[in-house]
Amino acid sequence: MFLAWKELKHNKVRYALIIVLLTLMLFLVLFLSGLAKGLSAATSSAIDNAAADYYILDDSADNLITRSSLDSDSLDKIKGFTENAAAINLYRSAATRNGDATKLDITYMGIDTDGYLMPKVTEGKGISEAGQIVLNNSFKEEGFQVGDKVKDAQTGYEMEVTGFTRNQMYGHSSIGVIALKDYEEIQKLYTGRDSSASQAAAVKLKGSGKSYEELKDFAGSELKGKVLLSKSEIISDIPGHSQEQSTIMMMLVFLLLISSFIIGVFFYVTTMQKIPQFGVLKAVGARMTTLAWSLAAQVLLLSVISMAAGNVLTFGMASALPATMPFVLTPMNAAVVSVLFIIISLLASLFSMGKVARVDALTAIGGNE
Secondary structure, three states, X not given: OHHHHHHHHHOHHHHHHXXXXXXXXXXXXXXXXXXXHHHHHHHHHHHHOOOOOEEEEEOOOOOOHHHOOEXXXXXXXXXXXXXXXXXXXXXXXXXXXXXXXXXXXXEEEEEOOOOOOOOOEEEEOOXXXXXXXXXXXXXXXXXXXXXXXXXXXXXXXXXXXXXXXXXXXEOOEEEEEEXXXXXXXXXXXXHOOOXXXXXXXXXXXXXXXXXXXXXXXXXXXXXXXXEEEEHHHHHHOOOOHHHHHHHHHHHHHHHXXXXXXXXXXXXXXXXXXXXXXXXXXXXXXXXXXXXXXXXXXXXXXXXXXXXXXXXXXXXXXXXXXXXXXXXXXXXXXXXXXXXXXXHHHHHHOHHHHHHHHXXXXXXXXXXXX
């Protein structure tokens, strides 16, 4: 560590440039990770953050709640099996604010607003009666405030904004939480038919006294034409979700591979420039373990400094992004990426250590001339 620190102090400019390079590469990796998580949240956070563990849909709905239909008899059977069952409906539409002409995409989530599916209200208050709506906080970027009127563009049905919630998106559309009565009224106005059918049933196993095996047996024997799906299965079949994630993850993997190659080349070049010094150290009796530890400590110091700078840069930029930007980066995710980046840096330095191990002291200091 002493040799590593002395070397860094002696060549401040050279290693400052390396730190800048490592910081920018880590920033790119962190930003892409946040973008991947953000795009995932933009398509599925309403499902991912819901308290339900499983969903029961029509088996012809292609695992999509928006295409499913669940008759009232089936829903009653499910509620009879477990009290932790609740209807859930997702209806994609457009809405206007206070009569404005501008239409905004919205996905209404019709649920029992007194049940466990109701998301936490972060501003204002929840829903206490029909004709009220709680919006995802991304609508605040469009000028929505508590007390505004939301008018469904397809039916003309109006509701009052009572509060806002966070992290409620479905298919890149912000959620508007409404009561089941309001959902049924919108459907009646849109289709011209009076129906109490729901799209799907959500089931929370925790605290229900039922096991997954019991729920699976019940769904298979008592619910004909229905399918039991886990939360992850519902999310993976949301249109565009899997394709987006696979594309972003492929970009992230290639970025990590390219970064490891660049890091390895940089450390190899700096090591080659110090071959005479390593030769002198070997000539005076320095062990290879000492030299290897010095090189590893140097790489570790540079990586840790770059990690700190990269995280500060990324989270600083994230705080300035608008709420509509699909970017989510938690400290845990950043820590995992940062540790992985340090490991990659250390592994990349192994090529340099191999070169140092093969250094001949006499040749390195010019004794062959």
